[in-house]
Amino acid sequence: MKENREGIKGWLNPTRYGANRFAYWLQRLTGLGLLAYFIAHVIETSNIVYGKNAWEKMLAVTQTTEGHIVLMVVIGMCVFHAANGVRLYIAEHGKGIGRPGRPEYPYKPTSLGLGMKACIWVSVALAALAMMYGAYVLFGEV
Amino acid sequence: MVRESSIMKIHYYTGLAAIVLVAIHILFRLTVPEGYSASLEYENVIANYKNISYSLVLELILVTVAIHGFNGLRVILLELRQGDGWESAVKWLCIAGAVAVIVYGTRTILLASMMG
Amino acid sequence: MAKRVKIRVFRYNPAHDTDARYDEFEVEAERWTTVLDALLYIKAHKDHSIALRYSCRMASCGSCGMLINGIPRLACYTKVYELGSDVVTCRPLPNFPIIRDLAADFTAFFAKHKSMKPYIINEVAESIDGREFIQKPEEVEKYLQFSYCIKCGLCYAACPTVATDRRFPGPQALAQMYRYLIDSRDKATDERLRIVDDRHGVWRCHFAGSCSMVCPKGVDPALGIQLLRAYLLGMNRDSKVVAELYRREPK
Numbered sequence: 367m368k369e370n371r372e373g374i375k376g377w378l379n380p381t382r383y384g385a386n387r388f389a390y391w392l393q394r395l396t397g398l399g400l401l402a403y404f405i406a407h408v409i410e411t412s413n414i415v416y417g418k419n420a421w422e423k424m425l426a427v428t429q430t431t432e433g434h435i436v437l438m439v440v441i442g443m444c445v446f447h448a449a450n451g452v453r454l455y456i457a458e459h460g461k462g463i464g465r466p467g468r469p470e471y472p473y474k475p476t477s478l479g480l481g482m483k484a485c486i487w488v489s490v491a492l493a494a495l496a497m498m499y500g501a502y503v504l505f506g507e508v
Numbered sequence: 509m510v511r512e513s514s515i516m517k518i519h520y521y522t523g524l525a526a527i528v529l530v531a532i533h534i535l536f537r538l539t540v541p542e543g544y545s546a547s548l549e550y551e552n553v554i555a556n557y558k559n560i561s562y563s564l565v566l567e568l569i570l571v572t573v574a575i576h577g578f579n580g581l582r583v584i585l586l587e588l589r590q591g592d593g594w595e596s597a598v599k600w601l602c603i604a605g606a607v608a609v610i611v612y613g614t615r616t617i618l619l620a621s622m623m624g
Numbered sequence: 625m626a627k628r629v630k631i632r633v634f635r636y637n638p639a640h641d642t643d644a645r646y647d648e649f650e651v652e653a654e655r656w657t658t659v660l661d662a663l664l665y666i667k668a669h670k671d672h673s674i675a676l677r678y679s680c681r682m683a684s685c686g687s688c689g690m691l692i693n694g695i696p697r698l699a700c701y702t703k704v705y706e707l708g709s710d711v712v713t714c715r716p717l718p719n720f721p722i723i724r725d726l727a728a729d730f731t732a733f734f735a736k737h738k739s740m741k742p743y744i745i746n747e748v749a750e751s752i753d754g755r756e757f758i759q760k761p762e763e764v765e766k767y768l769q770f771s772y773c774i775k776c777g778l779c780y781a782a783c784p785t786v787a788t789d790r791r792f793p794g795p796q797a798l799a800q801m802y803r804y805l806i807d808s809r810d811k812a813t814d815e816r817l818r819i820v821d822d823r824h825g826v827w828r829c830h831f832a833g834s835c836s837m838v839c840p841k842g843v844d845p846a847l848g849i850q851l852l853r854a855y856l857l858g859m860n861r862d863s864k865v866v867a868e869l870y871r872r873e874p875k
Contacts, residue, residue: 368722370716370720370722371718371719371787373788382695382834387833390784391832394830401577404577408570411616412616429548452527458853459857460855461854464847466844467765471842474842475836475837476844477846587788587792588789590790
């Protein structure tokens with residue numbers, strides 16, 4: 367029998383099941399992106415131990431327009447991942463997701479209520495604001 | 509064997525701790541009066557490393573983010589494929605990755621804090 | 625007013641076919657025509673060889689789940705009109721092996737449900753001679769919602785973890801675990817928590833909420849799973865008091 371599992375396509379498409387699924391997708395992508403940045407950041411900053419020249423050489427590569435854009439994306443990823451992570455921490459401890467009751471048509475799930483949706487969009491908005499502030503700081507000095 | 513709930517509790521707490529610690533780390537870049545670029549100048553960065561409290565914050569960031577990040581990667585990889593060989597390889601790969609990053613970053617913090 | 629719609633039906637017989645294909649049929653749909661009505665019309669008048677599973681036609685049996693225009697839905701519970709499209713594409717539920725065409729194999733799904741021990745575990749039991757557990761309405765409400773599950777598999781088809789993790793029990797099974805865990809007649813709390821506190825257990829849910837989005841009965845499996853995890857994390861432990869057995873006095 368053909369197995370018919372959705373596979374990785376199942377979680378790569380964020381458009382089908384509403385805000386929570388979108389948040390799940392973005393949390394994963396930002397998590398992977400932040401891990402990659404974290405490793406790269408630990409490596410780039412290690413140049414400090416090789417003296418002033420090595421440090422300034424590294425700055426010449428990273429403190430550029432491209433470097434600033436990467437950093438802005440990292441700021442956005444970081445803020446979304448943190449804010450949405452706090453939402454998940456609260457929800458996974460059984461808070462803010464409603465209580466079981468007697469379902470009535472049209473069966474709106476309490477766990478996907480307005481509170482959770484609002485938190486997701488606030489996380490996205492905070493990330494956007496942080497990116498704008500980041501752009502102001504990074505590009506403002508030029 | 510460590511229970512999954514213990515690992516995931518560590519995941520929660522390292523995540524929450526990282527939010528606070530990374531916020532402090534970023535504030536150190538933003539609160540220099542001469543501006544962000546000046547905060548990255550060699551002398552300023554070395555001065556940061558010589559501040560014991562700040563070095564401690566950096567070390568804590570290193571440990572918490574490495575554990576949180578590599579455990580997150582483990583979770584994704586476990587969900588991607590199953591099988592005893594794969595799962596064991598994922599576990600050790602993630603432990604080795606976290607340890608390697610922590611050791612390498614700690615070396616930087618120690619050497620930079622001792623530089624003249 | 626009736627409108628003509630094109631129904632695209634996924635066709636695949638693992639015994640004979642190397643590739644799947646879609647067969648297309650034009651049908652007249654009224655405002656009240658469900659996707660199941662349309663498929664049964666096609667089966668009766670156009671191509672009787674289409675394989676699909678159905679029974680009650682009223683969202684009670686959970687047999688006719690399928691992927692309709694990309695979302696898992698019950699065919700009997702989905703009106704052609706509400707899809708807002710002149711093309712309706714029917715595929716078998718994803719994450720289930722295909723038996724043939726739209727009929728999916730639920731063997732693994734039911735095995736996972738069974739592995740959650742979906743029954744009351746208690747050394748004492750109610751009996752017909754008048755011994756019974758007394759439950760307050762608020763104790764019933766803790767699990768009642770989850771007991772409305774009809775095992776249609778829509779949540780399992782929508783779950784992004786099930787899509788790649790074949791060892792993950794899935795939203796249906798985990799919500800049922802919570803249903804029995806929080807039932808005051810059940811005494812196997814520790815045993816149940818041990819089952820789900822696994823590398824591929826409750827922790828592999830990331831609250832993507834897709835299960836609750838597609839549930840046709842308002843079970844809200846995502847709520848059950850988060851409450852199960854919260855219980856495992858030590859939250860709301862005092863909310864469960866195991867019921868005692870009372871002897872009903874004869875009237």
